[in-house]
Amino acid sequence: MERLSALGEMASTVAHETKNPLNSIRVAASYLKKNFQGEILSEFLSIIEEEVMRLNDITTNFLGFSKPAPLDIKEWAINDIVKSTVELIRQEATDRNIEVVLLMDENIFPVPCDYSRLRQALLNLFINAMDASNEGDAITVTTELVNEDVTISVRDTGTGIDQEEVENIFKPFYTTKTRGSGLGLAIVDRIMKEHEGSISVDSAVGTGTTFTLEIPMRNHAKV
Ligand SMILES: Nc1ncnc2c1ncn2[C@@H]1O[C@H](COP(=O)(O)OP(=O)(O)OP(=O)(O)O)[C@@H](O)[C@H]1O
Ligand SMILES: [Mg+2]
Known part of the structure; x- marks a missing residue:
């Protein structure tokens, strides 16, 4: 496997570290959606959820690309x-x-x-x-x-x-x-x-x- 450059290492650490806060945002949005009613509230919370999932996908892709797991x-x-x-x-x-x-x-x-x-x-x-x-x-x-x-x-x-x-x-x-x-x-x-x-x-x-x-x-x- 190719070695990552120092910048690549740093980028993948940052990507990795964003996963936990992203998950907290997703959990918080879904809690608010479940417990508080309101059309506009629910619409904006859905946007938050979707965008968090998108960021999560980007991060997962980036991590998979920069540090691929061993083949099976x-x-x-x-x-x-x-x-x-x-x-x-x-x-x-x-x-x-x-x-x-x-x-x-x-x-x-x-x-x-x-x-x-x-x-x-x-x-x-x-x-x-x-x-x-x-x-x-x-x-x-x-x-x-x-x-x-x-x-x-x-x-x-x-x-x-x-x-x-x-x-x-x-x-x-x-x-x-x-x-x-x-x-x-x-x-x-x-x-x-x-x-x-x-x-x-x-x-x-x-x-x-x-x-x-x-x-x-x-x-x-x-x-
Ligand atoms: N089937 C296709 N028809 C037309 N253009 C394509 C097709 N597949 C890929 N491309 C072009 O190649 C580019 C790169 O594709 P790639 O899958 O690597 O990235 P992406 O689709 O833009 O983003 P990501 O896959 O990371 O969400 C696309 O942005 C698009 O311009
Ligand atoms: Mg694509």
């Missing part, structure tokens, strides 16, 4: 990981009238990988695909066995990415979103490298974007 490699059925991760976004997709299509290759053998890391990688791609999609769009998730590798692709029919922008999207903290941390794809890239795999992207503005993850079937992954 076991053999997993890739299609099961894909399906269970899709379930996490299914409701939001339905609410936003975005169709999620699964095309699973049933001939994939179990693959050595870290279940929760792979799930996190997929989730980051799904969230990006939903962010880029409009009502009536579709997200297609395809698994395939290609030679010695398993590929998982996530295709959306959303905004697409500018050619000049593509080279930046994997850089940590690069974001075009007002509410993004810019760590999503940097984390996916890191997770793929940990698996000795790769991530690639194919995109056209106005047509959509496909991200493809490639994971080796053989156990090259660092345990």
Whole structure:
């Protein structure tokens, strides 16, 4: 693992130390909401709760990025990981009238990988695909066995990415979103490298974007 710079160490300590006060704010807001009535009060308390959760997500992402935990490699059925991760976004997709299509290759053998890391990688791609999609769009998730590798692709029919922008999207903290941390794809890239795999992207503005993850079937992954 790379050593963190002194500044990186300090930043991750600060991030870590914000988690307890954030939790206190969340608990206090939810106590007030339960015990005091009032439309405006409840509206503002909900904002506090939501924003605290968002800050918590940013902090968790940042900490996971700066100090990744050791890998936990076991053999997993890739299609099961894909399906269970899709379930996490299914409701939001339905609410936003975005169709999620699964095309699973049933001939994939179990693959050595870290279940929760792979799930996190997929989730980051799904969230990006939903962010880029409009009502009536579709997200297609395809698994395939290609030679010695398993590929998982996530295709959306959303905004697409500018050619000049593509080279930046994997850089940590690069974001075009007002509410993004810019760590999503940097984390996916890191997770793929940990698996000795790769991530690639194919995109056209106005047509959509496909991200493809490639994971080796053989156990090259660092345990
Ligand atoms: N499917 C996609 N379609 C269009 N643009 C995308 C897509 N995925 C990523 N991008 C672009 O790449 C940028 C970086 O993505 P990344 O996931 O790293 O960060 P983010 O989504 O902005 O923030 P975070 O994931 O940390 O909340 C995005 O801000 C967006 O501009
Ligand atoms: Mg993202």
